[in-house]
Amino acid sequence: MRDGTVRAGTVRDGTVRDGSVAVWPLDPVPRVIRRFSVGPFPWSPGHRGADLVAHDGQSVRAALAGIVSFSGRVVDRSVVSVLHPDGLRTTYGPLSPAVVRGQRVEQGEVLGTVAPGHCAVESCLHWGALRGESYLDPLSLLKALGRPVLLPLLRGSADLGEFRPQLEDGLGVHLADP
């Protein structure tokens, strides 16, 4: 495995500089129905976030602690944005917001409940991340998640099943077969 170690506080693309690690905005760990993809230019077509399978009314949680920088409607749907230290912002929608602008939220705190409207077939939450005007893959915020801790547990796990691609994507590694 290349690039095997992540130290707390390591500065990487999408990794929070103080060493904090994001949690999934849905509990339990959701299936990713559509991944982040961007072209070479800001105006290139793409998908500037990750779509997580959810059910309508499911709680949406702050991936990291921060301050609500936006809570309201954008065009035809409601969105919540949370500003984190170091200028990182995470966005969540569509949802029915339970927080207001300026409110401080802890990691994992409920921001609202999933509302329909983003994915055609299944209900989903669009999770986005930006630093300044640059979109990041929000799954990369989960990356520091336990390369030192989680992988040995995963290697010993008999059946990763459908979670394998998602885990590999989130961790940016190829997991060894059990």
Ligand SMILES: [Zn+2]
């Ligand atoms: Zn989306």
